[in-house]
Amino acid sequence: PKSMGADAKKAISLTKELTSMATTQNLEALLKLLNRDAKKLAEAAQMMTDKTIPAPIRKPLEKAFNLVFAQVKKLVNAELKAMTVAGNLTDLLNLVVQNEKDLVLIYATMIEETIPATLRKPLEKAFNKVVARIKKLIGKEVLGASELRKLLVSSSSSVITDNNIPEIVSLVGRVLDSANPKAIKEAVSTVRPKILKLIEGQIDRLDELKGTTVQVGTKLDEDEQEFIKKRRLITKGAIESLTGLKNLQPHELPTIAMCASGGGYRAMIGARGFFVGAEDIGLMDTTTYISCLSGGTWATWPYLLKKAKDKGFNTKDAQANLNDTTFPNSNPFLIDNIVKNTEKVRDIAANFFTKYFMNEPITFVDVYGILIGNALLSEMFGNNTYEQALHDMQAYSKTAESPLPIGTAIITNNRVKEWLEVSPFSAGSIYLNSYVSTETFGSRFDKCKITTVLPSQFAGYFLGTFGSAFALNSSDFLDESGLQNERAIGFLIEKELAALNKLLDLPVVGGIIKRLDIPLTQKAVHQVAKRRPLAAELKNFSYNCTGKLKNAENLVMVDAGLAFNLPLPPLVDRKEREVDVICVIDMSGGLQNKKAPAGELLKAVKYFEKKGIPFPVKESDFKDKKINIGFEPCSVFKFSDAEMALLKRTGQRKNNLTVLYFPWCADISSCYDKGDKWCGTFNFNYTSDQVKELAGCMSGNVKKSEGKIKQAIIDSIKDKTKTA
Known part of the structure; x- marks a missing residue:
């Protein structure tokens, strides 16, 4: 009928x-x-x-x-049934290929959040059955290491002793010798001493760490309190x-932090340049924290x-x-430095063996961490x-001679996007409401207590997690003009695959990687990278302890x-740090877009609005031509007196918060002159001149802004004096 509402017509x-x-x-x-019809399906689910x-x-x-749900379930189960019941690994891998x-396509669809979860569940369930079958057959036919795994994953510290280390290493050798060709057998013999060393290290740590418990709540750990x-x-x-002020009292001293954004090698080079400028004017020694993300982490850690x-x-x-760590196209990730260095190959292989045999999760980031x-x-x-x-820098950080670095990642279990932080002292998350010592991050915990101490993660693993080129969201695959940069994506993946292929040629390391469920084909990586991070x-x-996970x-x-792209949450959300001044180093792409400037800072503003956390930068600031945000070497933001009075009355903030925003020098002429x-x-391939130009520009911006920086710190001191 004509009187029918629009929603009813739409439903029909x-x-x-x-x-x-x-x-x-x-x-x-x-x-x-x-x-294609994800939006319509979402509308249908709502109606x-x-x-x-x-x-x-x-x-x-x-x-x-x-009916759609039933058809999805029927077709995907029929398609994957042969894989889930394959009797041997050879048949299964042939089916996978x-x-x-x-x-x-199944994987890309099952993680596409715009499609209703109900329709994605049968895809996820069927896909996971295939993965489980692969892992089961790998363990049964290739590694056959159940006996060894029982030894290494036991929660009893008495299982691994000085007496049975030789037995464990010998068992590792027997397992590998029975499963691999001659070339791998020969290589394995050189790796055993490294495995022995790692297992011995674990034994040394068992007694030291076996009483470790989870710290529930967001209180700063004792090491960080002592550092402060x-x-x-x-x-x-x-x-x-x-x-120029003298005789400042403890309560007058502002806590100053830096916030180093992501942005690939550009962010790494720019942040290093900023650090030089900060050291030259004396700002670095005033700084307590450096929170970092992706390329900013590569600069800092x-x-x-x-x-x-x-x-x-x-x-x-x-x-x-940086002039040495940038790499040419012919040698991506300086991979030749690995394959030509026997010592490094042994270290990599030993780390892989130990992690796999101790039943730790292994993902693409383990491989990527080797490269980065x-x-x-x-x-x-x-x-x-x-x-x-x-x-390893824990002892040095305890001297407090340098700022405390805080690396960041996002927890994505159950499709959430919640911040996790890692410092030399601890790792944890407000979302999880819990923290552990960084040394035990990755070990097994149950009911708030450590049950199995696992080998410490190689620093490269975290550098890969904090800044994986494959862990970029879809907007990061847009170039500065806002168009899909397929050429850039393809070039990046091609370089990474070239490095991976050289790893695959190594007898031991390649043998392990090939036997793990890690997608390395260009097509698979390209398809998944566009949709979701690995x-x-x-x-x-x-x-089994606390928190939502x-x-x-x-x-x-x-x-x-x-x-x-700005790791502000560890400095703003974690109120216990009482940060007063934040220097934001923004090296994000598309930053100087005149229609939508400083886009990542705007995302941060909206994040804090959603969380109900006071933040001095407002959405209206992005349209204020007087501020000219993103186009000035430094913009300063702080709460007004009226805002602070309200925040104090409501108990939301004790002291003012000042944000100094430093956008990167995107107007460097030579960057765009040649097109x-x-x-x-x-781009991961910078010349020495390009490093000098980009780093020098950021260093120069710090020096140009010295007056603003000084005044912001002086104003913060005055605010703290009034509060006291």
């Missing part, structure tokens, strides 16, 4: 479309329809529960929706020197890891080091590259850029 139309969709007899065609739509109209819609196209006390003794003199071993290593040395770790650390640490761990996985320390055995993590955009996010 959707019923017809879904009924037709449910008659599709080909899985590939049906999945393509699900992706099915809309009581304002008459039941005679809603019921047929619900029936049509259920034959059906690669369908598997990639010592750091204040250093920042006091530096703040007085920078501002390797620099401080090296400084922990060599206190004379400074920001200028770190910038100079080699590229960023090998010139600093040589043959000791693969022995570096994040908690995540890192570690054991969940909050398992206490039922999950593993934490799934990706580059925090999946949320937004090649060498400063693009996907």
Whole structure:
């Protein structure tokens, strides 16, 4: 009838479309329809529960929706049935290869969040059955290491002793010798001493760490509290020197932090340049924290890891080091430095063996971490590259001689996007309401207590997690003009695959990678990379303990850029840190878009609005021509007196928060003169002159803004004095 409402008419139309969709007899065609009509399916799911739509109209819609669900379930189960019941690994792998196209499409569809979860569940269930079958047959036919695994994953510290280490290593050898060809047998014999060393290290840690418990709540751990006390003794003199003020009292000293964004090698180079400028004007010594993300992590963690071993290593040395760590197209990720170095190959193989046999989750990030770790650390640490761990700088951080670095990732279990932080002292999340020591991050916990101590993660693993090129969300695959940059994506993947293929040629390392469920084909990587990151996985320390993921055995993590590109949450959300001044180093792509400037900062503003957390930057600031956000070397934001009065009254903030926003020098003429955009996010190949120009521009911007920086710190001191 003409009086029928628009929603009712829409429901009738959707019923017809879904009924037709449910008659599709080909899985590939049906999945393509699900992706194409995701919006309509979401509307249908919503209308099915809309009581304002008459039941005679809603019921047929619900029936049509259920028909689509039944058809998806029927077709995917039929398609994958042969794989889930394959009797041997050879047959199963042949089926996987034959059906690669369908598997990639199934995976891409099952993680497409715009499609109703109800329709994705049968895909996920069927896909996981195939994965489980692969893992079962790998364990049964290839590795056959159940006896060894029982030894290594036992929660009893008495199982692994000095007496049975030789037995364990011998068993590793027997398992590998029986499963691999002659070339691998020979290589394995050189790896055993490394495995022995790792297992011995685990034994040494068992007694030391077996009483470790999860810290429930967001209170700062004792090490960080002690760090803050010592750091204040250093920042006091530096703040007085920078501002010209004397005899500042403890309660007057502002806590100053830096926030280093993502943005690939551009972000790494720009942040290193900013650090040089900050050191030159005395800002670095006033700083307590450096929160970092992706490329910002690549700038920060390797620099401080090296400084922990060599206190004379400074920001200028770190910038100079970039001339060595950029790599040519012919040698992606400096991979030749691995394959030609027997010592490094042994370290990699031993780490892989130990992690796999101890039943730790292994994902693409383990492989990627080898590559990025080699590229960023090998010139600093040589043959000791693969022995570096994040908690190695713990002793140095306790001296408080440098700012405390905080790496970030996003937890994506159950499709949430919640921030996780890792410092030399602890790792954890407000969302999980729990933290553990960084040394035990990745070990097994149950009911808030450690049950099995696992080997420490190689630093490259976290550098890969914090900044994986495969962990970028879809917007990161847009170039500065906002168009899909297929050429850039393809080029990046091609370079990474070239490096991976060289790893695959190594007898032992390649043998392991080939036997794990890690997608390495270009087609699979390309398809998945466009849709969703390939995540890192570690054991969940909050398992059966506390928080919203206490039922999950593993934490799934990706580059925090999946949320937004500025790691502000550890500095703002974690109120216990009482940060007063934040220097935001924004090296994000598309930052100087005149229609929508500083897009990642705007995302952060909306994040804090949604969380109900006070933040001095407002959405209206982005339209204020006087501020000219994103186009000035430095913009300053703080709460007004009236805003602060309200925040104090409501108990939301004790002191003002000042944000100094430093956008990157996107107007560097040589970057665009030749039309090649060498400063693009996907470029990993910088010349020495380009490094010098980009880093120098960021360093110069700090010096240009010295007056603003000083005044912001002075104003913060005045605010704290008034509060006291």
